[in-house]
Amino acid sequence: METEAKIQQHLADLEGTKTIVTIAHRISWVKDCDLILMLEHGRIVERGTHEELVAAHGRYWQIYRKQLGLQSGQSQGYTQASETAGGATDKTN
Template sequence: MARIADADDFIMNMPEGYETVVGERGVGLSGGQKQRLSLARALANNPAILIMDDTTSAVDMETEEHIQKELKKLDGSRTVITIAHRISSVKDADMIIVLDHGKIVERGTHEHLVVSHGRYWEIYKKQLGMQMGKALGFEDLDKAKGE
């Protein structure tokens, strides 16, 4: 499960590998490492329903892509509920439910929601623009535009 969560490498590089004590008196972990370790632990329990709440929010896009790809390889015998702000975390879901101020404003597949040009589309455009700006080396798109 650590391989699915992209945690095996950093675990093996810790002083005692899988036996390393982490936490207050042990080795400190980054936010992304904590998330990946938590995901691995949840997967090891093999739950019938897996709820992932911003599970990859503290990892980079490449790591998230790896984790999403590995999760797709699982047997499909479990229900997965993903709560996320990143479109990339939910775009392959069977059903996406979009909330705005606690109310359902849209639902459907990624493809359906993109062509509907609603709230999901607005978030998608914004996130896609941010990704493109970062790929071009702009951390702040307003500065890149000269504003």
């Protein structure tokens, strides 16, 4: 966990100076990115900011809920969870 924190801090230090492309399975790694591309089977299925993708209630939202540990019906407005997948991001400032 210490290594992960160091990597995230280093990326945060670079923010605004470089374009950073991140490939991750954990939403915690990409939620602050300027643009998130949700990929399935090599195709972009969703794109937007974390807030836009959560509000859209699509695939990203399903994975976000699962990673938070939310169960079906546990929170108002949530209906289902799904398996984890990866996403690519473009962090440009």
